[in-house]
Every structure is written in C-alpha cells, then in structure tokens.
Amino acid sequence: MNIVKFSLLCLVLASCIACSTSNTALGNNTNSAPTESxxxxxxxxxxxxxxxxxxxxxxxxxxxxxxxxxxxxxxxxxxxxxxxxxxxxxxxxxxxxxxxxxxxxxxxxxxxxxxxxxxxxxxxxxxxxxxxxxxxxxxxxxxxxxxxxxxx
Known part of the structure; x- marks a missing residue:
C-alpha cells in the first residue's frame, strides 16, 4: 500500500472513531443527568x-x-x-x-x-x-x- 492510500485510510479510520465516540466528549450526551437548577x-x-x-x-x-x-x-x-x-x-x-x-x-x-x-x-x-x-x-x-x- 502506498503512503497516500495509507494516510487516507488512517484519516478515514480516525474520522470513524471520532464519530463513534460517545457524545459526552463533545458535550452532547442526551442521556446525561439534567443540568442543575x-x-x-x-x-x-x-x-x-x-x-x-x-x-x-x-x-x-x-x-x-x-x-x-x-x-x-x-x-x-x-x-x-x-x-x-x-x-x-x-x-x-x-x-x-x-x-x-x-x-x-x-x-x-x-x-x-x-x-x-x-x-x-x-x-x-x-x-x-x-x-x-x-x-x-x-x-x-x-x-x-x-x-x-x-x-x-
């Protein structure tokens, strides 16, 4: 595999991992406890x-x-x-x-x-x-x- 394809594959894989990470890391967790009053x-x-x-x-x-x-x-x-x-x-x-x-x-x-x-x-x-x-x-x-x- 050439270096360009490998780099592109790593970039796609990193993007997929980032998208599949819990939304908590992004502050978008809809399942989290409600914010305090x-x-x-x-x-x-x-x-x-x-x-x-x-x-x-x-x-x-x-x-x-x-x-x-x-x-x-x-x-x-x-x-x-x-x-x-x-x-x-x-x-x-x-x-x-x-x-x-x-x-x-x-x-x-x-x-x-x-x-x-x-x-x-x-x-x-x-x-x-x-x-x-x-x-x-x-x-x-x-x-x-x-x-x-x-x-x-």
Missing part, C-alpha cells in the same frame, strides 16, 4: 437567605430606594422575596404572594429608581458570593417583571 447553582436556601438579608441591609442604608420600603414589614418582605426568588430559580418553594404589578401599584417607580434597585440587588448577590454567570441567569428571569414595576 438555578436554585442549586446559586447555593439553595442558604444563598437565597443571604442575598435577601444583604439586600435588606443595603436598602436600609440607601437614600434613593429606602423611602419605598420605609413602611414595609421587614420580616414579611424577607419571607415573600425569598419564596419568590426560590420559585423563579426553580427551587422547591411555592410563592403565594401578590403579583409584582399589585405589589408596586401606586408606588410611581421610575426607570432610574428601578435601575438603582437592580444595582442594589446585584450588590447583595456580590456580597453573598454569587458568581456573575449565575447572577446573570437570575437577572434574566427577573427582567421581564420590569414592565410590571416601572410606572413613570
């Missing part, structure tokens, strides 16, 4: 509790946003926000509170205030040690709520 990726209940506690502390020191929360029942807010974040991140919780539209009705929240709150929420996630890619996944799930909150 965002809830698990974030760190489950302990992480949610930490995020919400950090957020409450940050809001308490913020002169732009605090006025919207000044008359809030902090323990009720903590419980409902934690349940909401748990559900939206595919955790085992069932949020049973009011809709975001109902909660924010009459608050006259403008775009700057909303954006500032998002910055505070990101700071709370940072302080809780949540990785940026995970933060982005959670923010992507929360983003559609924007239209129900901003009224000015």
């Amino acid at each position: 965002l809830y698990v990726e974030m760190g489950q209940q302990a992480a949610l509790d930490k995020i919400v506690d950090n957020l409450i502390n940050i809001i308490g020191q913020d002169e732009i946003i605090f006025s919207h929360f000044a008359d809030s029942n902090v323990s009720h807010f903590r419980k409902k926000l934690t349940l909401f974040l748990c559900q939206i991140s595919d955790g085992p919780c069932q949020y049973n509170g009011d809709s975001m539209q109902d909660i924010h009705r009459g608050m006259q929240i403008n775009t700057n205030q909303f954006n500032h709150f998002v910055e505070l929420f990101i700071a709370a996630m940072d302080a809780s040690g949540i990785a940026y890619p995970t933060q982005n996944k959670l923010l992507a799930r929360l983003a559609p709520l924007r239209k129900n909150i901003i009224k000015i």
Whole structure:
C-alpha cells in the first residue's frame, strides 16, 4: 500500500472513531443527568437567605430606594422575596404572594429608581458570593417583571 492510500485510510479510520465516540466528549450526551437548577447553582436556601438579608441591609442604608420600603414589614418582605426568588430559580418553594404589578401599584417607580434597585440587588448577590454567570441567569428571569414595576 502506498503512503497516500495509507494516510487516507488512517484519516478515514480516525474520522470513524471520532464519530463513534460517545457524545459526552463533545458535550452532547442526551442521556446525561439534567443540568442543575438555578436554585442549586446559586447555593439553595442558604444563598437565597443571604442575598435577601444583604439586600435588606443595603436598602436600609440607601437614600434613593429606602423611602419605598420605609413602611414595609421587614420580616414579611424577607419571607415573600425569598419564596419568590426560590420559585423563579426553580427551587422547591411555592410563592403565594401578590403579583409584582399589585405589589408596586401606586408606588410611581421610575426607570432610574428601578435601575438603582437592580444595582442594589446585584450588590447583595456580590456580597453573598454569587458568581456573575449565575447572577446573570437570575437577572434574566427577573427582567421581564420590569414592565410590571416601572410606572413613570
């Protein structure tokens, strides 16, 4: 067999072996376990509790946003926000509170205030040690709520 035919045969054989190798090596294994939920990726209940506690502390020191929360029942807010974040991140919780539209009705929240709150929420996630890619996944799930909150 000449060298060209041998090289061609080796190339074809290598291609066949590569195609027959399990898809796992290529990251395409359809039989693998499902990817973990965002809830698990974030760190489950302990992480949610930490995020919400950090957020409450940050809001308490913020002169732009605090006025919207000044008359809030902090323990009720903590419980409902934690349940909401748990559900939206595919955790085992069932949020049973009011809709975001109902909660924010009459608050006259403008775009700057909303954006500032998002910055505070990101700071709370940072302080809780949540990785940026995970933060982005959670923010992507929360983003559609924007239209129900901003009224000015």
